[in-house]
Amino acid sequence: MSKLDGNERWKSKMLLTEHVEQYEQQHASKESKIITTEERTMIRDYILLPHMEKMVQKSITDVEYSTNILKRLYFLAGQKILDQIVKDLYRLRRELKKRNIKILTEEQSDLIVYHRYYCRGYEERFGMTRDVMRSEISVQLTKYSSGLATLLKEYPKETK
Template sequence: MSKLDGNERWKSKMLLTEHQEQYENRREKNSRKQPTEEEFKMIRDYILLPYMLSMVQKSIEDIENHSNLLKQLYLTAGRALMNQISTDLYSLRRELSKRNIKIISDEQADMVIYHRFICRGYEDRFGMVRDVMRAEISIRLSKYIKELVGRMNADQ
Protein backbone atom coordinates (compact mmCIF):
# COMPACT_ATOMS: atom_id res chain seq x y z
CA MET A 1 0.00 0.00 0.00
CA SER A 2 1.47 3.33 -1.03
CA LYS A 3 1.10 6.69 0.65
CA LEU A 4 -1.14 7.91 -2.18
CA ASP A 5 -3.79 5.19 -1.83
CA GLY A 6 -5.86 7.13 0.71
CA ASN A 7 -5.55 10.43 -1.13
CA GLU A 8 -8.61 11.04 -3.36
CA ARG A 9 -6.81 13.59 -5.56
CA TRP A 10 -4.72 10.87 -7.16
CA LYS A 11 -7.69 8.77 -8.31
CA SER A 12 -8.30 10.84 -11.43
CA LYS A 13 -5.62 10.52 -14.04
CA MET A 14 -6.57 13.60 -15.96
CA LEU A 15 -3.80 15.66 -17.46
CA LEU A 16 -4.31 19.15 -18.74
CA THR A 17 -3.54 19.52 -22.44
CA GLU A 18 -1.08 22.35 -21.84
CA HIS A 19 0.88 20.15 -19.44
CA GLN A 20 0.82 17.31 -21.95
CA GLU A 21 2.19 19.63 -24.64
CA GLN A 22 4.92 20.91 -22.32
CA TYR A 23 5.88 17.35 -21.45
CA GLU A 24 6.02 16.31 -25.11
CA ASN A 25 8.01 19.40 -26.08
CA ARG A 26 10.53 18.76 -23.32
CA ARG A 27 10.92 15.12 -24.35
CA GLU A 28 11.28 16.12 -28.00
CA LYS A 29 13.99 18.69 -27.20
CA ASN A 30 15.96 16.18 -25.13
CA SER A 31 15.67 13.47 -27.78
CA ARG A 32 17.12 15.83 -30.39
CA LYS A 33 20.06 16.59 -28.11
CA GLN A 34 20.85 13.00 -27.15
CA PRO A 35 23.35 11.19 -29.34
CA THR A 36 22.06 8.77 -31.93
CA GLU A 37 23.30 5.20 -32.12
CA GLU A 38 25.74 6.21 -34.85
CA GLU A 39 27.06 9.04 -32.68
CA PHE A 40 27.53 6.67 -29.74
CA LYS A 41 29.64 4.48 -32.03
CA MET A 42 31.65 7.54 -33.00
CA ILE A 43 32.20 8.38 -29.33
CA ARG A 44 33.30 4.79 -28.68
CA ASP A 45 35.72 4.93 -31.62
CA TYR A 46 37.05 8.29 -30.43
CA ILE A 47 37.84 6.68 -27.08
CA LEU A 48 39.40 3.52 -28.54
CA LEU A 49 41.57 4.94 -31.32
CA PRO A 50 44.08 6.76 -29.05
CA TYR A 51 44.58 3.53 -27.08
CA MET A 52 45.18 1.67 -30.34
CA LEU A 53 47.61 4.33 -31.48
CA SER A 54 49.65 4.08 -28.29
CA MET A 55 49.66 0.26 -28.48
CA VAL A 56 51.00 0.30 -32.04
CA GLN A 57 53.57 2.96 -31.06
CA LYS A 58 54.77 0.78 -28.17
CA SER A 59 55.07 -2.21 -30.51
CA ILE A 60 57.13 -0.16 -32.95
CA GLU A 61 59.44 0.94 -30.15
CA ASP A 62 59.85 -2.68 -29.04
CA ILE A 63 60.71 -3.76 -32.58
CA GLU A 64 63.23 -0.92 -32.93
CA ASN A 65 65.06 -2.09 -29.80
CA HIS A 66 65.40 -5.72 -30.91
CA SER A 67 67.23 -7.22 -33.80
CA ASN A 68 65.17 -9.25 -36.21
CA LEU A 69 65.59 -10.37 -39.76
CA LEU A 70 62.25 -8.82 -40.75
CA LYS A 71 62.67 -5.72 -38.60
CA GLN A 72 62.26 -3.28 -41.49
CA LEU A 73 59.08 -5.01 -42.67
CA TYR A 74 57.54 -4.90 -39.19
CA LEU A 75 58.48 -1.25 -38.74
CA THR A 76 57.02 -0.27 -42.10
CA ALA A 77 53.79 -2.17 -41.38
CA GLY A 78 53.56 -0.62 -37.92
CA ARG A 79 54.03 2.88 -39.27
CA ALA A 80 51.41 2.26 -41.95
CA LEU A 81 48.99 1.11 -39.23
CA MET A 82 49.75 4.24 -37.20
CA ASN A 83 49.15 6.46 -40.22
CA GLN A 84 45.78 4.83 -40.93
CA ILE A 85 44.67 5.03 -37.29
CA SER A 86 45.78 8.69 -37.11
CA THR A 87 43.89 9.50 -40.30
CA ASP A 88 40.74 7.85 -38.96
CA LEU A 89 41.08 9.66 -35.62
CA TYR A 90 41.52 13.00 -37.39
CA SER A 91 38.42 12.50 -39.56
CA LEU A 92 36.46 11.31 -36.51
CA ARG A 93 37.43 14.45 -34.58
CA ARG A 94 36.26 16.62 -37.46
CA GLU A 95 32.93 14.78 -37.70
CA LEU A 96 32.33 15.02 -33.95
CA SER A 97 33.12 18.72 -34.10
CA LYS A 98 30.62 19.19 -36.96
CA ARG A 99 27.95 17.44 -34.90
CA ASN A 100 28.78 19.59 -31.86
CA ILE A 101 29.90 16.67 -29.69
CA LYS A 102 32.71 17.17 -27.19
CA ILE A 103 34.39 14.41 -25.26
CA ILE A 104 35.95 15.85 -22.16
CA SER A 105 37.67 13.73 -19.57
CA ASP A 106 38.18 10.19 -18.45
CA GLU A 107 38.05 8.65 -15.04
CA GLN A 108 38.42 5.11 -13.89
CA ALA A 109 36.18 3.46 -11.34
CA ASP A 110 36.78 -0.22 -10.63
CA MET A 111 37.22 -1.84 -14.05
CA VAL A 112 35.22 0.76 -15.98
CA ILE A 113 36.67 3.77 -17.78
CA TYR A 114 34.21 6.66 -18.03
CA HIS A 115 34.39 9.57 -20.46
CA ARG A 116 32.17 12.64 -20.11
CA PHE A 117 30.66 13.97 -23.30
CA ILE A 118 28.49 16.90 -24.27
CA CYS A 119 26.24 16.42 -27.28
CA ARG A 120 24.40 19.56 -28.38
CA GLY A 121 23.90 20.62 -24.75
CA TYR A 122 23.07 17.14 -23.45
CA GLU A 123 25.71 15.98 -20.97
CA ASP A 124 26.33 12.38 -19.92
CA ARG A 125 29.01 9.78 -19.25
CA PHE A 126 30.07 6.95 -21.54
CA GLY A 127 31.61 3.99 -19.75
CA MET A 128 33.48 0.99 -21.10
CA VAL A 129 34.72 -2.03 -19.22
CA ARG A 130 38.44 -2.66 -19.72
CA ASP A 131 37.86 -6.21 -21.00
CA VAL A 132 35.41 -4.93 -23.60
CA MET A 133 37.93 -2.29 -24.63
CA ARG A 134 40.63 -4.94 -25.07
CA ALA A 135 38.34 -7.14 -27.14
CA GLU A 136 37.19 -4.23 -29.29
CA ILE A 137 40.77 -3.02 -29.82
CA SER A 138 41.81 -6.54 -30.84
CA ILE A 139 38.99 -6.72 -33.39
CA ARG A 140 39.80 -3.26 -34.74
CA LEU A 141 43.51 -3.94 -35.05
CA SER A 142 42.83 -7.15 -36.95
CA LYS A 143 40.61 -5.16 -39.36
CA TYR A 144 43.36 -2.59 -39.89
CA ILE A 145 45.89 -5.35 -40.49
CA LYS A 146 43.59 -7.07 -43.01
CA GLU A 147 43.15 -3.77 -44.85
CA LEU A 148 46.92 -3.25 -44.88
CA VAL A 149 47.56 -6.77 -46.21
CA GLY A 150 44.82 -6.24 -48.81
CA ARG A 151 46.52 -3.05 -50.02
CA MET A 152 49.87 -4.80 -50.16
CA ASN A 153 48.40 -7.66 -52.22
CA ALA A 154 46.69 -5.19 -54.55
CA ASP A 155 50.04 -3.50 -55.21
CA GLN A 156 51.64 -6.72 -56.44
Protein backbone atom coordinates in the same frame (compact mmCIF):
# COMPACT_ATOMS: atom_id res chain seq x y z
CA MET B 1 2.66 13.01 -27.05
CA SER B 2 -0.66 14.75 -27.19
CA LYS B 3 -4.07 13.21 -26.63
CA LEU B 4 -4.74 13.33 -30.38
CA ASP B 5 -1.68 11.33 -31.41
CA GLY B 6 -2.73 7.88 -32.52
CA ASN B 7 -6.39 8.89 -32.78
CA GLU B 8 -7.40 7.97 -36.33
CA ARG B 9 -10.43 10.25 -36.26
CA TRP B 10 -8.26 13.38 -36.35
CA LYS B 11 -6.15 12.31 -39.33
CA SER B 12 -8.79 13.39 -41.80
CA LYS B 13 -9.21 16.85 -40.26
CA MET B 14 -7.64 19.82 -41.91
CA LEU B 15 -4.72 21.52 -40.19
CA LEU B 16 -3.13 24.84 -40.94
CA THR B 17 0.33 24.41 -42.46
CA GLU B 18 1.87 26.64 -39.83
CA HIS B 19 0.56 24.31 -37.10
CA VAL B 20 1.99 21.29 -38.87
CA GLU B 21 5.37 23.02 -39.26
CA GLN B 22 5.37 24.07 -35.62
CA TYR B 23 4.56 20.50 -34.51
CA GLU B 24 7.32 19.04 -36.69
CA GLN B 25 9.87 21.58 -35.43
CA GLN B 26 9.09 20.73 -31.81
CA HIS B 27 9.53 17.01 -32.40
CA ALA B 28 12.62 17.47 -34.57
CA SER B 29 14.34 19.60 -31.92
CA LYS B 30 13.73 16.94 -29.25
CA GLU B 31 15.08 14.17 -31.47
CA SER B 32 18.17 16.14 -32.51
CA LYS B 33 19.36 16.36 -28.89
CA ILE B 34 19.30 12.59 -28.40
CA ILE B 35 22.56 10.87 -29.30
CA THR B 36 22.32 8.31 -32.08
CA THR B 37 23.87 4.84 -32.23
CA GLU B 38 26.28 6.05 -34.89
CA GLU B 39 27.42 8.87 -32.62
CA ARG B 40 27.91 6.45 -29.71
CA THR B 41 30.11 4.35 -31.98
CA MET B 42 32.05 7.47 -32.89
CA ILE B 43 32.58 8.27 -29.20
CA ARG B 44 33.74 4.70 -28.55
CA ASP B 45 36.22 4.90 -31.42
CA TYR B 46 37.40 8.33 -30.27
CA ILE B 47 38.17 6.85 -26.86
CA LEU B 48 39.87 3.73 -28.21
CA LEU B 49 41.98 5.20 -31.04
CA PRO B 50 44.49 7.03 -28.78
CA HIS B 51 45.09 3.77 -26.88
CA MET B 52 45.61 1.96 -30.16
CA GLU B 53 47.99 4.68 -31.33
CA LYS B 54 50.12 4.25 -28.19
CA MET B 55 50.13 0.47 -28.56
CA VAL B 56 51.19 0.55 -32.21
CA GLN B 57 53.81 3.23 -31.48
CA LYS B 58 55.28 1.07 -28.70
CA SER B 59 55.31 -1.93 -31.02
CA ILE B 60 57.13 0.08 -33.70
CA THR B 61 59.71 1.19 -31.12
CA ASP B 62 60.22 -2.41 -30.00
CA VAL B 63 60.71 -3.53 -33.62
CA GLU B 64 63.28 -0.77 -34.22
CA TYR B 65 65.51 -2.16 -31.49
CA SER B 66 65.05 -5.82 -32.36
CA THR B 67 67.54 -7.95 -34.28
CA ASN B 68 64.90 -9.60 -36.44
CA ILE B 69 65.90 -9.81 -40.11
CA LEU B 70 62.42 -8.66 -41.17
CA LYS B 71 62.43 -5.65 -38.87
CA ARG B 72 62.26 -3.22 -41.80
CA LEU B 73 59.11 -4.92 -43.07
CA TYR B 74 57.53 -4.93 -39.59
CA PHE B 75 58.49 -1.30 -39.13
CA LEU B 76 56.89 -0.24 -42.43
CA ALA B 77 53.74 -2.26 -41.73
CA GLY B 78 53.44 -0.75 -38.26
CA GLN B 79 54.03 2.73 -39.62
CA LYS B 80 51.30 2.25 -42.25
CA ILE B 81 48.82 1.10 -39.59
CA LEU B 82 49.83 4.00 -37.33
CA ASP B 83 49.27 6.47 -40.17
CA GLN B 84 45.79 5.04 -40.76
CA ILE B 85 44.93 5.28 -37.05
CA VAL B 86 46.07 8.92 -36.90
CA LYS B 87 44.10 9.73 -40.04
CA ASP B 88 40.95 8.09 -38.61
CA LEU B 89 41.39 9.93 -35.31
CA TYR B 90 41.70 13.26 -37.12
CA ARG B 91 38.60 12.53 -39.23
CA LEU B 92 36.68 11.49 -36.11
CA ARG B 93 37.63 14.68 -34.24
CA ARG B 94 36.37 16.81 -37.10
CA GLU B 95 33.11 14.89 -37.35
CA LEU B 96 32.44 15.09 -33.60
CA LYS B 97 33.16 18.80 -33.63
CA LYS B 98 30.79 19.24 -36.56
CA ARG B 99 28.04 17.41 -34.63
CA ASN B 100 28.72 19.51 -31.51
CA ILE B 101 29.87 16.60 -29.34
CA LYS B 102 32.66 17.19 -26.81
CA ILE B 103 34.35 14.39 -24.89
CA LEU B 104 35.91 15.41 -21.60
CA THR B 105 37.40 13.65 -18.63
CA GLU B 106 38.10 10.04 -17.88
CA GLU B 107 37.01 8.58 -14.56
CA GLN B 108 37.45 5.06 -13.28
CA SER B 109 34.89 3.50 -10.98
CA ASP B 110 35.34 -0.15 -10.04
CA LEU B 111 36.17 -1.92 -13.33
CA ILE B 112 34.47 0.62 -15.59
CA VAL B 113 36.13 3.58 -17.29
CA TYR B 114 33.71 6.48 -17.75
CA HIS B 115 34.07 9.44 -20.09
CA ARG B 116 31.86 12.50 -19.76
CA TYR B 117 30.63 13.99 -22.98
CA TYR B 118 28.42 16.86 -24.03
CA CYS B 119 26.07 16.22 -26.93
CA ARG B 120 24.20 19.28 -28.20
CA GLY B 121 23.87 20.76 -24.72
CA TYR B 122 23.22 17.56 -22.76
CA GLU B 123 25.83 16.02 -20.48
CA GLU B 124 26.06 12.23 -20.29
CA ARG B 125 28.55 9.52 -19.37
CA PHE B 126 29.90 6.78 -21.61
CA GLY B 127 31.33 3.76 -19.79
CA MET B 128 33.30 0.72 -20.89
CA THR B 129 34.95 -2.04 -18.92
CA ARG B 130 38.62 -2.71 -19.51
CA ASP B 131 37.78 -6.11 -20.99
CA VAL B 132 35.44 -4.53 -23.54
CA MET B 133 38.12 -1.97 -24.39
CA ARG B 134 40.68 -4.73 -24.94
CA SER B 135 38.38 -6.76 -27.15
CA GLU B 136 37.32 -3.72 -29.21
CA ILE B 137 40.95 -2.69 -29.66
CA SER B 138 41.78 -6.22 -30.77
CA VAL B 139 38.91 -6.22 -33.29
CA GLN B 140 39.88 -2.83 -34.69
CA LEU B 141 43.59 -3.66 -34.94
CA THR B 142 42.61 -6.83 -36.80
CA LYS B 143 40.64 -4.67 -39.27
CA TYR B 144 43.65 -2.40 -39.81
CA SER B 145 45.91 -5.41 -40.31
CA SER B 146 43.45 -6.99 -42.74
CA GLY B 147 43.31 -3.73 -44.68
CA LEU B 148 47.09 -3.73 -44.92
CA ALA B 149 47.13 -7.39 -46.00
CA THR B 150 44.57 -6.62 -48.72
CA LEU B 151 46.69 -3.70 -49.88
CA LEU B 152 49.76 -5.94 -50.11
CA LYS B 153 47.86 -8.62 -52.04
CA GLU B 154 46.67 -6.04 -54.56
CA TYR B 155 50.21 -4.79 -55.13
CA PRO B 156 51.15 -5.66 -58.72
CA LYS B 157 53.40 -8.69 -58.98
CA GLU B 158 56.58 -8.40 -60.95
CA THR B 159 56.93 -10.64 -63.98
CA LYS B 160 60.10 -12.62 -64.53
